[in-house]
Structures are given as C-alpha cells and as structure tokens.
Amino acid sequence: MKRIEAIALAGRAAAQQDALLICNIGYPSRELFSVSDRPENFYMLGSMGLASSIGLGLAIAQQKKRRVMVLDGDGSLLMNLGSLASIAHHAPENYLLVILDNCCYGSTGSQPTCTSLGTDLAAMARAAGVRSVRRAEDREQLAEALLGQGVVVAGVEAGNAHVPIISLSPQEILERFMRCARPAPQS
Amino acid sequence: MNPSRAVHLGLRRAGIDFVASVPCINLQELLGLIDADPDIIHLPATREEEGVGICAGAWMGGRRPALLMQNSGPGNCINALASLDMLYGIPLLMIISHRGGRGESIIGQVPMGQLTVPLLEAMGIFHLSPSPAEAGEAVAEAWNRAESGHSPVAVLFDLDFWRSL
Numbered sequence: 001m002k003r004i005e006a007i008a009l010a011g012r013a014a015a016q017q018d019a020l021l022i023c024n025i026g027y028p029s030r031e032l033f034s035v036s037d038r039p040e041n042f043y044m045l046g047s048m049g050l051a052s053s054i055g056l057g058l059a060i061a062q063q064k065k066r067r068v069m070v071l072d073g074d075g076s077l078l079m080n081l082g083s084l085a086s087i088a089h090h091a092p093e094n095y096l097l098v099i100l101d102n103c104c105y106g107s108t109g110s111q112p113t114c115t116s117l118g119t120d121l122a123a124m125a126r127a128a129g130v131r132s133v134r135r136a137e138d139r140e141q142l143a144e145a146l147l148g149q150g151v152v153v154a155g156v157e158a159g160n161a162h163v164p165i166i167s168l169s170p171q172e173i174l175e176r177f178m179r180c181a182r183p184a185p186q187s
Numbered sequence: 188m189n190p191s192r193a194v195h196l197g198l199r200r201a202g203i204d205f206v207a208s209v210p211c212i213n214l215q216e217l218l219g220l221i222d223a224d225p226d227i228i229h230l231p232a233t234r235e236e237e238g239v240g241i242c243a244g245a246w247m248g249g250r251r252p253a254l255l256m257q258n259s260g261p262g263n264c265i266n267a268l269a270s271l272d273m274l275y276g277i278p279l280l281m282i283i284s285h286r287g288g289r290g291e292s293i294i295g296q297v298p299m300g301q302l303t304v305p306l307l308e309a310m311g312i313f314h315l316s317p318s319p320a321e322a323g324e325a326v327a328e329a330w331n332r333a334e335s336g337h338s339p340v341a342v343l344f345d346l347d348f349w350r351s352l
Contacts, residue, residue: 046270
C-alpha cells in the first residue's frame with residue numbers, strides 16, 4: 001500500500017475513535033494534512049524522532065480518558081529506539097504507535113534505512129517488552145490493527161504524494177490541538 | 188533546609204504535576220521525594236531528548252511538566268528544545284544538576300559543565316542558579332517564566348548546592 005493510503009486510513013480511524021493523533025515530521029504530516037485534517041491532529045515540524053515520545057507523554061497525561069494514536073516512520077523511530085522501552089513499560093492502554101515502514105528516509109531523497117537491510121522494528125518492539133505488536137502489510141490488516149493498542153508496524157511503499165506544505169503556523173497547530181486535548185474543567 | 192526538599196517544595200509551589208527524568212547521583216534524593224509525591228506523575232526517560240518530547244506531550248494534555256537531568260542532558264536536547272518547544276511555544280521547566288564546577292572529582296564532567304551556561308545563553312533560555320534558601324522561590328519563578336514566555340527555562344544546581352545543609 002502507498003503511505004498516503006495508510007495515512008488516510010489512520011486519519012479516518014482516529015476520527016472515528018475520537019483519538020488525538022500525533023504525526024511525524026515531513027511528508028507524512030503534509031499527507032495527513034491533505035487527506036484528513038482535523039484539529040485533533042498534531043503536525044510535527046521539527047524534532048525528528050520524538051513523535052512516539054510526544055504521544056507517550058500525552059497518553060499518560062490523559063489518564064486513559066482519551067485515545068492517543070501516533071504516526072511515526074522507520075527512520076524517525078531508529079533515532080529514538082529507547083522510546084520502545086519506555087512505551088513497553090509505561091504506555092497506558094489508550095496508546096497506539098503506528099510505524100509506517102517504507103525502508104527509507106522518504107522526505108530527504110529516499111536514502112535507505114537499516115530496515116531495508118532486514119532490521120525488524122516489530123521484533124525490536126517485542127524485545128523491548130511491548131506486549132501487543134502487530135504487522136500490517138495491506139489495508140485490511142492495517143484497519144484491524146488500528147483498533148488495537150501497543151505497536152503496529154505497517155509496510156508501505158517508498159515515495160511521497162504530491163501534496164502542499166501545511167498552511168498552519170506552529171502556534172495555530174498547537175492552539176487548536178490543545179483546545180481538543182486538554183481535559184474539560186471539573187465542574 | 189535540605190537541598191532536595193527545597194527543590195521539591197519549589198516544584199510543588201510551581202504546581203508541577205508531571206516529571207520526566209534521567210538520573211544524576213545528586214538528584215537521587217529528589218527523585219525519591221517525587222516518587223513518593225501522589226500529586227506528581229514521574230516517568231523515567233531513556234535519554235534527555237526523549238524526555239523533552241514526553242514533557243511536550245504532557246503539556247499538550249494539560250499537565251505542568253518538568254525534566255530532571257544532569258547538565259550532560261541539555262547537550263542531548265538542543266534540537267528538541269529549539270524545533271519543538273521553542274518553535275511551537277511549549278513551556279518546560281528543566282531542573283539540572285550542574286556538574287563540572289568547583290569540587291568536581293570526575294574530569295569527564297568538566298567540558299559540559301563549562302558549556303552548560305553558554306549553551307543556554309546561546310539559545311536564549313532563561314536560567315537561574317539559586318542557593319538552597321532561594322530554591323523554592325526560584326523554581327516557582329522559573330515555571331512562571333516558562334508558562335508566560337511559552338518557552339523552556341532552566342534551574343541549575345551545582346555541587347555546592349547539593350552539599351549544603
């Protein structure tokens with residue numbers, strides 16, 4: 001499946017689940033913005049590698065009241081592998097990390113990552129202690145995995161869709177996201 | 188006052204309710220106080236940069252976050268502090284054990300110890316280095332600066348601080 005198809009599926013699932021969605025830097029955020037923009041999406045514009053960590057802090061802050069989904073990439077996760085250990089032991093049940101594995105750095109010219117040589121991110125997640133780890137190789141498998149928790153590694157094709165850059169400022173992205181993400185005041 | 192208790196009191200005064208940490212020997216007692224505090228969620232991170240991401244997510248979810256670390260940590264965090272916290276305007280209180288100064292016995296602590304303040308200054312990050320008597324107020328003031336300035340701030344505690352009683 002193409003990455004933008006996987007992103008569209010995840011965006012739709014997040015909307016159906018009323019989930020907050022953290023999206024990785026670069027073309028993935030642009031693709032999500034173009035196919036499934038909603039204020040509950042947080043588009044990363046920097047800090048490559050930290051999508052899974054932002055989602056983890058958010059999921060814990062929500063204290064299981066709100067589902068949190070993260071769209072990460074193979075190259076980005078390889079920059080922050082310690083996050084898998086933190087997720088394994090601290091992620092609440094409202095957390096789902098979706099790794100879109102296209103075996104390359106898709107936003108910088110498709111230079112291959114080590115997953116192209118056989119590095120297995122699902123096995124690494126399991127070895128880190130994540131109990132629920134799934135693989136999804138097609139749309140049906142991904143749609144089912146998006147209902148779960150833990151970690152999903154979705155195989156996607158290399159290549160970016162022709163989508164424009166995000167027309168929101170960082171402050172706009174944060175403000176509208178936080179209006180959705182902050183718990184309602186206690187009455 | 189005991190230095191660790193003074194910092195903990197400052198965190199409480201600031202309303203900090205979420206802490207991520209990478210340990211330093213000088214933070215040992217403070218981390219114990221935080222673990223025993225029912226009003227603070229504590230998440231140990233594997234690396235300081237991961238902690239910046241975790242704390243940013245916690246802020247988005249309505250928490251007041253602090254990141255506890257040794258001063259080697261800011262060196263691991265610079266890109267995240269700039270292209271996450273400073274880019275979006277996300278506040279963060281950094282509580283930093285500042286090694287490498289007077290009385291340091293580990294030579295490996297000296298280079299980053301000397302670079303910590305220049306790095307913070309180069310990034311335009313507000314920082315304080317209080318005494319134990321000033322610590323509670325300084326930590327609370329630092330958080331207020333972070334929240335009102337939509338920015339990371341740092342409070343540095345050197346070897347003299349932790350050895351004072």
